[in-house]
Amino acid sequence: MGRPIIPYKQVLDGILYVLRTGCQWKMLPKEYGSGSTCHRRFQEWNKLDVFKNAWIKLLKDYEDKIGLNWTWQSIDSISIKSPLGGPRLEIIPQTGAN
Structure with a gap:
């Protein structure tokens, strides 16, 4: 029979957790199922x-x-973590003199 199927909502919550926190798939909390299952489904769904x-x-x-x-769009990149764990760039506010 094999292992029971992990519900889609639980897997989706795990995928969103990884995307939101930037943690590794193998470090995913067990409440979301295994990291390998979530990663495999992420790849399938992405494809x-x-x-x-x-x-x-x-x-x-x-x-x-x-x-x-659609005339004006913006993205907040301040909260984006460096993918390799490097330091964040310091934001220098612009003044009228700059």
Whole structure:
């Protein structure tokens, strides 16, 4: 029979945990299932464009309900951790003299 299947929601929570925290798959807390299972499903779902399709659906739903302003976009990169654990770059505020 093999091992029981880990529910999709539990695996998705594990994938989101890794993406949010930047931890290694093998360091994933056991409440999300094994890191290798979550990683394998992440790779499968990525190959099937599951995340891309979900993103498109969410954007369409948001557009229908609230509306998107495509003339201005921004991303907050301050909270992005260096992938190799290096130091964060210090943000130097710009003044009128700069």
